[in-house]
Amino acid sequence: MAYDRYVAICKPLHYGTIMGSRACVRMAAVAWASGFLNGLLHTVNTFSIPLCQGNRVDQFFCEIPQILRLSCSDSYLREVGLILVNACLLFGCFIFIVLSYVQIFTAVLRIPSEQGRHKAFSMCLPHLVVVSLTVITVMFAYLKPPSISSPAEDLVVAVLYAVVPPTLNPLVYSMRNKELKDALRKVISWTFFSSGNIDIALHK
Structure with a gap:
Protein backbone atom coordinates (compact mmCIF):
# COMPACT_ATOMS: atom_id res chain seq x y z
CA MET A 1 0.00 0.00 0.00
CA VAL A 135 1.86 -1.09 14.97
CA ILE A 136 0.99 0.69 18.23
CA THR A 137 -1.14 -2.16 19.60
CA VAL A 138 1.36 -4.87 18.54
CA MET A 139 4.27 -2.93 20.09
CA PHE A 140 2.31 -2.48 23.30
CA ALA A 141 1.40 -6.18 23.34
CA TYR A 142 4.90 -7.57 22.73
CA LEU A 143 7.26 -4.92 24.11
CA LYS A 144 5.61 -4.03 27.42
CA PRO A 145 7.42 -5.24 30.56
CA PRO A 146 6.07 -8.48 32.09
CA SER A 147 5.66 -6.67 35.43
CA ILE A 148 2.71 -4.64 34.09
CA SER A 149 1.16 -7.60 32.29
CA SER A 150 -2.16 -9.09 33.37
CA PRO A 151 -4.43 -11.69 31.66
CA ALA A 152 -7.28 -9.20 31.24
CA GLU A 153 -4.98 -6.56 29.76
CA ASP A 154 -3.34 -9.09 27.41
CA LEU A 155 -6.79 -10.13 26.20
CA VAL A 156 -7.87 -6.53 25.51
CA VAL A 157 -4.64 -5.75 23.64
CA ALA A 158 -4.92 -8.98 21.61
CA VAL A 159 -8.45 -8.01 20.56
CA LEU A 160 -7.19 -4.54 19.61
CA TYR A 161 -4.51 -5.78 17.21
CA ALA A 162 -6.15 -9.01 15.99
CA VAL A 163 -9.79 -7.92 15.58
CA VAL A 164 -10.09 -4.11 15.44
CA PRO A 165 -7.78 -3.29 12.45
CA PRO A 166 -9.26 -5.96 10.12
CA THR A 167 -12.76 -4.88 11.15
CA LEU A 168 -12.05 -1.20 10.55
CA ASN A 169 -10.15 -1.74 7.28
CA PRO A 170 -13.21 -1.69 4.97
CA LEU A 171 -14.60 1.39 6.72
CA VAL A 172 -11.30 3.30 6.81
CA TYR A 173 -10.42 2.55 3.20
CA SER A 174 -13.94 3.42 2.04
CA MET A 175 -14.13 6.84 3.70
CA ARG A 176 -13.10 8.48 0.42
CA ASN A 177 -16.19 6.97 -1.21
CA LYS A 178 -18.83 9.72 -1.56
CA GLU A 179 -21.79 7.31 -1.40
CA LEU A 180 -20.50 5.79 1.84
CA LYS A 181 -19.99 9.24 3.38
CA ASP A 182 -23.54 10.26 2.44
CA ALA A 183 -25.00 7.02 3.85
CA LEU A 184 -23.01 7.41 7.08
CA ARG A 185 -24.15 11.02 7.42
CA LYS A 186 -27.77 9.96 6.96
CA VAL A 187 -27.48 7.19 9.57
CA ILE A 188 -25.91 9.55 12.12
CA SER A 189 -28.44 12.32 11.50
CA TRP A 190 -31.34 9.84 11.59
CA THR A 191 -30.04 8.37 14.88
CA PHE A 192 -29.68 11.75 16.59
CA PHE A 193 -32.82 13.35 15.18
CA SER A 194 -35.01 10.31 15.81
CA SER A 195 -33.78 10.02 19.42
CA GLY A 196 -34.42 13.74 19.85
CA ASN A 197 -37.97 13.34 18.51
CA ILE A 198 -38.57 10.42 20.88
CA ASP A 199 -37.40 12.56 23.84
CA ILE A 200 -39.69 15.40 22.79
CA ALA A 201 -42.63 12.99 22.45
CA LEU A 202 -41.91 11.51 25.88
CA HIS A 203 -41.79 14.96 27.50
CA LYS A 204 -45.12 15.85 25.91
Missing part, protein backbone atom coordinates in the same frame (compact mmCIF):
# COMPACT_ATOMS: atom_id res chain seq x y z
CA ALA A 2 2.82 2.40 0.87
CA TYR A 3 4.56 1.64 -2.44
CA ASP A 4 1.29 2.13 -4.34
CA ARG A 5 0.82 5.55 -2.70
CA TYR A 6 4.46 6.42 -3.39
CA VAL A 7 4.18 5.62 -7.09
CA ALA A 8 0.79 7.35 -7.41
CA ILE A 9 2.03 10.61 -5.87
CA CYS A 10 5.76 10.73 -6.65
CA LYS A 11 5.65 9.12 -10.12
CA PRO A 12 2.09 9.68 -11.37
CA LEU A 13 3.00 9.59 -15.09
CA HIS A 14 4.58 6.14 -14.70
CA TYR A 15 1.87 4.70 -12.43
CA GLY A 16 0.20 2.61 -15.15
CA THR A 17 3.54 1.12 -16.21
CA ILE A 18 4.95 0.43 -12.73
CA MET A 19 1.74 -0.72 -11.04
CA GLY A 20 0.39 -2.88 -13.85
CA SER A 21 -1.69 -5.99 -13.25
CA ARG A 22 1.40 -8.23 -13.38
CA ALA A 23 3.18 -6.20 -10.65
CA CYS A 24 0.05 -6.24 -8.46
CA VAL A 25 -0.34 -10.02 -8.84
CA ARG A 26 3.34 -10.55 -7.96
CA MET A 27 3.15 -8.36 -4.85
CA ALA A 28 -0.07 -10.05 -3.69
CA ALA A 29 1.45 -13.50 -4.32
CA VAL A 30 4.60 -12.63 -2.33
CA ALA A 31 2.49 -11.27 0.57
CA TRP A 32 0.22 -14.35 0.65
CA ALA A 33 3.08 -16.84 0.23
CA SER A 34 5.22 -15.22 2.94
CA GLY A 35 2.22 -15.08 5.30
CA PHE A 36 1.41 -18.74 4.66
CA LEU A 37 5.04 -19.83 5.10
CA ASN A 38 5.37 -17.77 8.28
CA GLY A 39 2.20 -19.27 9.75
CA LEU A 40 3.30 -22.78 8.78
CA LEU A 41 6.72 -22.41 10.42
CA HIS A 42 5.17 -21.05 13.63
CA THR A 43 2.57 -23.83 13.69
CA VAL A 44 5.15 -26.61 13.23
CA ASN A 45 7.42 -25.11 15.89
CA THR A 46 4.71 -24.52 18.49
CA PHE A 47 3.26 -28.03 18.02
CA SER A 48 6.71 -29.52 18.65
CA ILE A 49 7.13 -27.71 21.99
CA PRO A 50 6.36 -29.93 25.03
CA LEU A 51 3.93 -28.30 27.45
CA CYS A 52 4.34 -29.04 31.15
CA GLN A 53 2.03 -26.40 32.67
CA GLY A 54 -1.26 -27.55 31.20
CA ASN A 55 -2.73 -26.59 27.87
CA ARG A 56 -4.92 -23.63 28.81
CA VAL A 57 -4.05 -20.16 27.49
CA ASP A 58 -5.64 -16.94 28.74
CA GLN A 59 -6.53 -15.76 25.25
CA PHE A 60 -9.32 -16.19 22.75
CA PHE A 61 -6.81 -17.70 20.28
CA CYS A 62 -3.54 -19.67 20.55
CA GLU A 63 -1.17 -16.73 20.67
CA ILE A 64 2.45 -17.83 20.50
CA PRO A 65 3.80 -15.92 23.56
CA GLN A 66 1.01 -17.43 25.66
CA ILE A 67 1.92 -20.94 24.47
CA LEU A 68 5.62 -20.35 25.19
CA ARG A 69 4.74 -19.54 28.81
CA LEU A 70 3.43 -23.10 29.19
CA SER A 71 6.69 -24.69 28.05
CA CYS A 72 9.36 -25.81 30.51
CA SER A 73 12.00 -27.10 28.09
CA ASP A 74 14.72 -25.43 26.03
CA SER A 75 13.06 -26.45 22.75
CA TYR A 76 11.06 -23.21 22.73
CA LEU A 77 14.27 -21.33 21.81
CA ARG A 78 13.66 -22.25 18.15
CA GLU A 79 10.33 -20.44 18.32
CA VAL A 80 11.93 -17.45 20.04
CA GLY A 81 14.53 -17.33 17.25
CA LEU A 82 11.77 -17.44 14.65
CA ILE A 83 9.95 -14.60 16.42
CA LEU A 84 13.17 -12.53 16.40
CA VAL A 85 13.60 -13.12 12.65
CA ASN A 86 9.98 -12.04 12.10
CA ALA A 87 10.53 -8.97 14.26
CA CYS A 88 13.52 -7.99 12.08
CA LEU A 89 11.46 -8.48 8.91
CA LEU A 90 8.56 -6.46 10.33
CA PHE A 91 10.97 -3.72 11.39
CA GLY A 92 12.34 -3.68 7.82
CA CYS A 93 8.80 -3.31 6.44
CA PHE A 94 8.11 -0.54 8.96
CA ILE A 95 11.26 1.35 7.87
CA PHE A 96 10.20 0.91 4.22
CA ILE A 97 6.75 2.39 5.01
CA VAL A 98 8.29 5.32 6.92
CA LEU A 99 10.77 6.10 4.13
CA SER A 100 7.99 5.85 1.52
CA TYR A 101 5.82 8.32 3.42
CA VAL A 102 8.72 10.72 4.01
CA GLN A 103 9.17 10.92 0.23
CA ILE A 104 5.38 11.14 -0.28
CA PHE A 105 4.97 14.03 2.17
CA THR A 106 8.00 15.80 0.72
CA ALA A 107 6.39 15.58 -2.73
CA VAL A 108 2.94 16.58 -1.42
CA LEU A 109 4.27 19.71 0.31
CA ARG A 110 5.68 20.83 -3.05
CA ILE A 111 2.20 20.73 -4.67
CA PRO A 112 1.20 24.37 -5.21
CA SER A 113 -2.59 23.98 -4.96
CA GLU A 114 -4.25 23.40 -1.60
CA GLN A 115 -6.86 21.14 -3.24
CA GLY A 116 -4.11 18.91 -4.67
CA ARG A 117 -2.42 18.62 -1.27
CA HIS A 118 -5.74 17.79 0.39
CA LYS A 119 -6.46 15.09 -2.21
CA ALA A 120 -3.02 13.54 -1.76
CA PHE A 121 -3.28 13.55 2.05
CA SER A 122 -6.78 12.05 1.95
CA MET A 123 -5.44 9.22 -0.23
CA CYS A 124 -2.63 8.42 2.24
CA LEU A 125 -4.47 8.95 5.51
CA PRO A 126 -6.51 5.67 5.58
CA HIS A 127 -3.41 3.53 5.13
CA LEU A 128 -1.51 5.50 7.79
CA VAL A 129 -4.40 5.13 10.27
CA VAL A 130 -4.59 1.34 9.81
CA VAL A 131 -0.79 0.86 9.97
CA SER A 132 -0.45 3.11 13.04
CA LEU A 133 -3.26 1.34 14.88
CA THR A 134 -1.74 -2.09 14.17
